[in-house]
Amino acid sequence: MISLVEQIVVNGVMAGLVYTLMALGFTLVFGIMRMVNFAHGELYMVGAFAALTLHGTLGWGYLPSVLVATGVAALFGAVIERLLYRPFVGRELGGMIMSLAVAITLQALAVIAFGPAEQSLARPLTGAVRVHEAVISLDRAMVAACAVVALVAFQLFLRHTRLGLAMQAVAQDREAASLMGVEAGAIYVRSFAIASALAGLAGALMAPIYTVAPTMGELPMLKAFVVVILGGLGSVPGAMIGGLLIGLSESVFATLFDTTLALIASFVIVLSVIVVKPSGLWSRAAR
Amino acid sequence: MSLKVKPILALLATSLSMSIAAAQTLKIGVIAPLTGGGAPWGLAAAEGPRILAEEINAKGGLAVGAKKYKVEVIAYDDQYKAADAVAAYNRLVNQDGVKHMIVLGSAATMALKQQIEDDKVVTLTASYTGKALDKNSHYLFRLYSPPDDYIGSFVSWMKDNVKGKRIVIVNPNDETGWDQTQVATRVFKANGFEVLGSELFERAQKDFQPMLTKIIAQKPDIIELGGTSPATAGLVIRQARELGYDKLFSKTGGAGPKDIVASAGAKAAEGTINMLYADPANEGYKRLAAAYRKARGQEPNEIIVSFYDGANVLLNAIQKADTVDDTAKVAAAFSKALPMKSVQGDELTLGGKASYGVDAQVMSVNYIGTIRNGEPVVLGKTK
Numbered sequence: 001m002i003s004l005v006e007q008i009v010v011n012g013v014m015a016g017l018v019y020t021l022m023a024l025g026f027t028l029v030f031g032i033m034r035m036v037n038f039a040h041g042e043l044y045m046v047g048a049f050a051a052l053t054l055h056g057t058l059g060w061g062y063l064p065s066v067l068v069a070t071g072v073a074a075l076f077g078a079v080i081e082r083l084l085y086r087p088f089v090g091r092e093l094g095g096m097i098m099s100l101a102v103a104i105t106l107q108a109l110a111v112i113a114f115g116p117a118e119q120s121l122a123r124p125l126t127g128a129v130r131v132h133e134a135v136i137s138l139d140r141a142m143v144a145a146c147a148v149v150a151l152v153a154f155q156l157f158l159r160h161t162r163l164g165l166a167m168q169a170v171a172q173d174r175e176a177a178s179l180m181g182v183e184a185g186a187i188y189v190r191s192f193a194i195a196s197a198l199a200g201l202a203g204a205l206m207a208p209i210y211t212v213a214p215t216m217g218e219l220p221m222l223k224a225f226v227v228v229i230l231g232g233l234g235s236v237p238g239a240m241i242g243g244l245l246i247g248l249s250e251s252v253f254a255t256l257f258d259t260t261l262a263l264i265a266s267f268v269i270v271l272s273v274i275v276v277k278p279s280g281l282w283s284r285a286a287r
Numbered sequence: 288m289s290l291k292v293k294p295i296l297a298l299l300a301t302s303l304s305m306s307i308a309a310a311q312t313l314k315i316g317v318i319a320p321l322t323g324g325g326a327p328w329g330l331a332a333a334e335g336p337r338i339l340a341e342e343i344n345a346k347g348g349l350a351v352g353a354k355k356y357k358v359e360v361i362a363y364d365d366q367y368k369a370a371d372a373v374a375a376y377n378r379l380v381n382q383d384g385v386k387h388m389i390v391l392g393s394a395a396t397m398a399l400k401q402q403i404e405d406d407k408v409v410t411l412t413a414s415y416t417g418k419a420l421d422k423n424s425h426y427l428f429r430l431y432s433p434p435d436d437y438i439g440s441f442v443s444w445m446k447d448n449v450k451g452k453r454i455v456i457v458n459p460n461d462e463t464g465w466d467q468t469q470v471a472t473r474v475f476k477a478n479g480f481e482v483l484g485s486e487l488f489e490r491a492q493k494d495f496q497p498m499l500t501k502i503i504a505q506k507p508d509i510i511e512l513g514g515t516s517p518a519t520a521g522l523v524i525r526q527a528r529e530l531g532y533d534k535l536f537s538k539t540g541g542a543g544p545k546d547i548v549a550s551a552g553a554k555a556a557e558g559t560i561n562m563l564y565a566d567p568a569n570e571g572y573k574r575l576a577a578a579y580r581k582a583r584g585q586e587p588n589e590i591i592v593s594f595y596d597g598a599n600v601l602l603n604a605i606q607k608a609d610t611v612d613d614t615a616k617v618a619a620a621f622s623k624a625l626p627m628k629s630v631q632g633d634e635l636t637l638g639g640k641a642s643y644g645v646d647a648q649v650m651s652v653n654y655i656g657t658i659r660n661g662e663p664v665v666l667g668k669t670k
Contacts, residue, residue, distance in 0.1 A: 004504055007530075011496045116322035116364075117330065117585065118518040120549045128529045137529040210493035211518050211550055215323050215366075219491045254497030259488045260460060262497065 003133030008251045010134040016247020017147040021202040022220050023227035023239040024154060025195030031171040031234030032191045035085060035095035040199050041221025042106035047073040047200025048207040048216060049114060052121050055208075062124035066146075066204040073200020074193040081192035089188065103217075110214035118211035143205045150201060151240065154194075158236065167191050171234060230270045232280025241281055245269070313349060313356040313611050315340070315598065316379035316388035318372050318395055321364035324490050324516040325392070327543050327588035331579075332391045332413065333362035334587065335594030338578045339602070349602055352609045358602065361385065367461070367490060369398035380406055386614050387601055389430070389594065393419065393462040396427075403427050407614045409604075411597045411649075413590075415514060415540060416466040420643035426618050430597030431564070431651040434467055434540050435642060437669040438474050441539055441562060444655050444667055446478045449535065449560065451508025453481045457498075457523065458513040460487035467513040467540055475511070483507055490516070499527045509535045517543025517588065521550030528555040538562065543588045544656065544663040553661030563654040565589035566665045571630040589663075593651065596629045600649055603627060625649065 022044060029037045050069035054060040060068075080102055088095035125138040158164040169177040170187045178184055202220070210216070227246050231238025246266050253262035273281055315336055319329035340358035348355035361383055363375035372395030379385040386408055390396050393414035400419065403410045403426050411430040412419055420429060456471050458464030468485045475482055483505045486498050502510060510527065512520045515538070524536055524547065538547075538561040548556045565572040572592055579587035600621070605611055608620035625637040629651065639648030655667040 004500065007500045008497070011500060014496075015494055111322060115583075115585075117326045118324065118546075118550070120518070120521070123552075126552070128531070135530050137526075210522060213323065213326075215491075216493075219493070251497045255501045258486060259492065259498055263489065 004255065006132060006134035008255050009248070010131070010136055011255070012248035012251030013244065014136070014140050014144050014247070015250060016244035017144050017151075018202060018206060018243075019220075019223050019227050019247055020240050020243030021147045021150060021198055021205075022224040023231070023243050024151070024236060025198035026224045027228045027231070027234055027236060027239045028167075028191055028195045028198075030228070031236075032167055033085070033089050033095075033188055034092060035088065036092065036099065036225075037085075037195075038096060038099040038221065039080070039103040039106060040099075040195070040224060041217025041219075042103045042110075043073050043077055043196045043199035043217070044203035044206075044220050045110060045212075045214065045217035046076050046106065046196075047203030048212045049110060049203075050200070051204035051207045052114075052119060052212045056119075056121045062208075066201065069204035070197045070201040073203070074197035076200075077196020078189050078193040080196075081189050085192070086185070086188065089184075103221075107214045107217075114214065116214060118213040120211055121208040123208040139209055143209060146201070146205055150198065154198070155236070163187075163190060226266055226270055228280075230273055230281060232283035235280060235282045238280050238282030311354065311356050312359050313351075313605070314383060314385045314387075315358065315360050315601070316376075316383065316385035317360060317362035317391075318365050318375045318379070318388065318399075319362065319391035320367040321362065323366050324519050325367045327517055327546050328413075328541060328590050329364070329367075329391055330583065331588045331591035332389060332594045333360065334579050334582055335575070335591045335596075336360045336389060336598035337362075337582070338575060338591075339595050339598045341578075343602070349606065351606055351611055356611060360598075365392065365395050367392050367394065369394040373398050373402075376402065380408060386612070387605070387617070389597060389601075390414070393466060397462055400424075400427060409601065409614045409617050411601055413593065413597070415463050417470070417642070418466075420639060420645060420647050422644040424643070424645050424647050426614065427647065428618075428621060429639070429648040430600065431593045431649055432653065432669075434470050436648075436650070437562070437653045438470060438539050440669040441653070441655060442474045442478045442480075444669075445537065445560065446480070448666075449509065449537075451534065452479060453483055453505075453507045454509040454511055454537075455483050455502045455505060455507045456485040456511045456513060457502070457515060458485070458487055459490045459515060459519075461490065463514045463540075471511060471513055471539060480509075490519075493519075493522060495523050495526045496530065499523070499530055499532070503527065503530055503532050507534065509537055512536060512538040514540040516541070517546030518550045521547040521556065524551040524559065525555050535560065541590065542656070542663075543590070544658050545586050546588065548658060548661045553658075556658045556661070559658045561656055561658070561663070562669075563589060563656040563663055563665065565592045565631060566654055567663055568665070569631045571632060575630060592630050596635060596651070597649065599630070600624055600627065600635065622646065 026040045047069045050072040051065045054065035128135050128137045166182045227242040231242030250262045253265040317333050319332035321329045337360045365372035389411045391413045393416040396412040396414035396419050411428050415433045458468045536559040542561045542563050603624035604620040607623040608616040633652040636650045637646050638650040640646045653669040654665045656663045656665050
């Protein structure tokens with residue numbers, strides 16, 4: 001017999017960690033480039049299809065496939081930023097429209113390359129483990145563990161590496177950072193690559209858990225957007241708190257009531273926070 | 288002109304007119320989800336008629352009166368959304384000049400219902416909703432028996448063959464899902480099942496653990512998956528097994544057992560009772576499946592038989608009406624086109640008056656199956 005309360009918490013934390021991974025890249029791009037990247041969900045999709053191709057079609061091991069898929073998504077992101085997004089830095093509306101165009105194009109290319117049908121990827125782990133009164137599936141536990149490692153690594157990177165500090169400097173004040181010798185263009189492409197890598201990693205990790213399809217990035221994109229608005233655009237701690245909050249609230253409402261109410265509840269929470277604190281829970285002052 | 292030249296000229300003129308007529312095209316439109324969760328059904332909706340069209344064109348085209356027509360199928364993606372279906376319809380009718388079409392989803396059908404009658408476009412729908420057909424349906428037909436018609440005998444079979452009567456019904460949160468939940472709740476209760484509750488989910492959803500945590504806490508013997516798309520049904524089954532659910536799944540609508548097994552795994556899906564549109568061992572189905580594999584490089588959802596048969600009924604009605612342009616005559620000719628044999632050899636008849644006030648439904652035969660070792664196995668037929 002599973003305990004309802006413990007299972008709700010486990011489900012919520014698992015979902016929240018994945019939302020956080022998605023939201024982190026999204027908020028990073030906004031924080032540094034002041035751009036809302038609506039193609040973020042499609043980079044999640046790119047990671048998933050790369051994992052499907054490497055692990056599912058070519059027979060590579062799962063973890064090497066995930067690592068390479070993350071790299072593929074990073075490369076996609078770097079190319080997209082350099083060729084398509086760079087002209088729109090500081091021009092939020094133009095950047096949004098370009099990102100919408102990129103999203104539609106990437107989806108269409110995926111349909112052409114892989115077909116429209118949902119595809120399944122063999123799971124690296126099967127079965128579940130009981131932790132006290134709750135059940136945790138092993139593959140989700142692995143995803144949660146990878147997400148935690150990625151989040152910790154990312155925080156350490158931001159605080160303790162030259163590139164991480166340079167990224168924070170550009171996010172705070174691009175002109176001042178430039179005067180200090182930090183070249184904004186180089187920061188943008190690297191930041192975008194890291195953000196894309198985070199989305200691609202989430203996609204590659206979730207590919208065996210769900211199904212893989214060209215439209216699979218739409219819902220994670222929506223969740224990432226909600227999480228980032230809640231946590232504060234450009235705020236990394238905010239994305240973490242927001243992700244877990246949304247994951248837990250969805251789990252509570254979906255289990256005690258229904259899925260539709262859970263969706264409504266997420267938006268009610270976000271709207272309530274924005275009314276009281278328009279910049280989000282953990283907003284950062286930035287120019 | 289000499290006597291020898293006249294017959295030659297007449298022969299040349301006839302050949303020329305026949306070749307010109309053979310170059311004429313009869314366009315059949317298809318509006319279906321070609322991407323997303325409903326894609327297995329949508330692709331079947333596009334390919335079933337296309338395979339039939341290829342067979343007919345290979346034999347010289349569709350003979351309507353003295354003319355022969357090349358049959359062309361034009362399919363547009365509505366992603367199971369009403370707004371996209373309306374856009375696809377407008378494109379088919381206004382730009383492509385289509386007068387005959389097939390529409391898959393209930394939301395799409397309800398959005399287009401009035402437009403179809405106003406524009407006099409002969410349309411076959413695969414929608415499940417009971418609201419699709421009524422006394423005012425002159426141009427809209429349903430191409431198979433929906434759950435309203437077959438679920439009675441399906442659930443009656445379950446009553447006699449399945450242990451445990453506590454059931455939770457799960458469906459997508461749209462027109463199809465609401466309808467199926469209503470119908471299933473009524474029919475299961477009438478057959479002595481205890482309906483513990485029902486759950487609706489968004490079609491794009493992949494994480495079902497919170498919903499399943501709630502369902503499993505109610506201790507059901509059966510989780511009924513209704514109109515859930517096959518790959519999604521597989522996810523639900525797998526996630527439920529991971530949470531410790533070890534009882535039965537049933538799926539009274541829109542099968543796709545191979546897609547269920549692909550995403551659930553054979554072990555998790557073992558024993559799932561589902562409605563099948565086709566008997567996998569049937570020669571007619573095997574021929575269709577082979578043609579689909581050649582075109583798409585993957586296995587079809589077996590609902591393809593319904594779309595093949597539906598297109599066949601439509602083309603037969605066009606032939607009986609002796610016109611491709613007068614859609615009123617084509618609609619009236621459905622009663623002459625049926626009864627006819629399905630691709631699997633079952634009899635298709637025209638019916639629906641008792642339920643909808645109009646004979647506008649192709650009454651088809653469905654199969655009751657189970658999943659054994661990852662493969663669908665037929666256990667019976669619905670009446």
